[in-house]
Amino acid sequence: MSPPPPLPELDELLADAHVVALPLRVRFRGVDVRETVVLRGPAGWAEFGPFPEYGDAEAAAWLRGAVDAAWHGFPAPVRFRIPVNATVPAVPASGVAAVLAGFAGRVGAVKVKVAERGQDLDDDVARVAAVRALLPDAELRVDANGGWDVARALAALERLAEHRLAYAEQPVPTVAGLAAVREGLAARGIPVLVAADESVRKETDPLAVARAGAADLIVVKAAPLGGVRRALGIVAQAGLPAVVSSALDSSVGIRAGLALAAALPELPYACGLGTVSLMRDDVLREPLRPVDGFLELRDAVPDPQLLARHAVPAPRRRWWLDRVRRVHALLAPADPQARPGTRPGARPPGG
Incomplete structure (x- = not known):
């Protein structure tokens, strides 16, 4: 790096x-x-x-x-149009449609928050089922933010997999736990990949996940990893597919995430860079909100x-x-x- x-x-x-x-x-x-x-x-x-x-x-x-x-500044881009997922917070199933309505046009991928404190697995299943009913062809992924232990993660993902999940992001808090979940899913024949987020950006060694074989892909965020260039170095050394995500940024912060996504040699998954759509207002007159599941690479100058x-x-x-x-x-x-x-x-x- x-x-x-x-x-x-x-x-x-x-x-x-x-x-x-x-x-x-x-x-x-x-x-x-x-x-x-x-x-x-x-x-x-x-x-x-x-x-x-x-x-x-x-x-x-x-x-x-x-x-x-x-x-x-930012590294030279290799693409100028970035695929972006919608994000559904831990709302009741009845509130899913209103959240998705904030993402203009076609939505090709959705990340659904699960394992929220004060909620249970039935709430998660209902929320994911509501997304799947509204978007039968979208790629779905869930994000637990490390909220489960290994046993609960395996039980939850077995139920949630019925709705055709692509991957589960940070189902448990630790690198060892991610490895155990990944092994458990394979042993049960559950076709859900494991993604590491907090175990990359919050660890003193962001490459520990890759060395341990604990994840199928990594989630990278420009700001908590120290900037676009450092994040690019982590992805290169990890040797795993990467999903670029945001940290509930304004359009200014999203611009850095877009720079990261635009500079990666490969971008196999839609990025979690659509969270300005969850905001009522922004610092830009024309916020960086996705349309038809994409964001165009452009400057972000506050008004x-x-x-x-x-x-x-x-x-x-x-x-x-x-x-x-x-x-x-x-x-x-x-x-x-x-x-x-x-x-x-x-x-x-x-x-």
């Missing part, structure tokens, strides 16, 4: 940083409003949006990813009026900018080119 890009000075990061709160159409990951930071560097716009519960050490990769995008409209209250702005300062301070000692102080005469932080 290539070394991380040089870290800009703190004042450069904050000079055009905007903290925004974007309302969702449907509750997702336990939130109704997505807070994030969009910032501009010499190469364009980028997003820093690690979820609030993440510690500074985990958030550091997200800042590296933002620096990679805004200060160094100043939308940045102002969605600006967070002052206390939340301080919270986020303090977080940027702390994470920058974590990264700076390892980067001799970074100077964390504020340069005299620098512009004040943006909205």
Whole structure:
């Protein structure tokens, strides 16, 4: 993997940083409003949006990813049109149609959230069945976010497989558990592949899954893996098919995911980059929302009026900018080119 890009000075990061709160159409990951930071560097716009519960050490990769995008741009693409799946949160089965209606035109693939706290397997089966009834020809995949143990995962996937699943994303939390689920599915003759997400992006060694033979494919996200270039290196070394996904980003963050998907030598699966369709509003006048199951590769430049409209209250702005300062301070000692102080005469932080 290539070394991380040089870290800009703190004042450069904050000079055009905007903290925004974007309302969702449907509750997702336990939130109704997505807070994030969009910032501009010499190469364009980028997003820093690690979820609030993440510690500074985990958030550091997200800042590296933002620096990679805004200060160094994106690798050359090999494709300009990216297949994208719809995403169905852990809504009741009766709410599936309304969620899918937010994805314009034809939907060729759908990721369905399962194993939600407070719900049971019957809820999951009903939700997946509702998607299959509405989209009889779509490729379906489920995402448990590590919410099952091995026994529950095998029992759940045996039932859910009746609805023709392509793969199950992170059914259990650990690499060893993924290997056990994969072996158990094969032993039972259940034709569902295993995908690793958290076991790639949250582990200190993102290649452990591949070495252990614990997954059939990996899910990669540009921001938590430290940027597009580092994610490309992980995919190349893992030697497994990859699905590019997002982290409930604004269109600015989705642009980095598109850059990753556009630069991969092979792209066998639709990508999880359609989550702007779950938002009521965005920072772009023309958000990066898929049409007929595809996103076109284009720039993501925020609209100043939308940045102002969605600006967070002052206390939340301080919270986020303090977080940027702390994470920058974590990264700076390892980067001799970074100077964390504020340069005299620098512009004040943006909205």
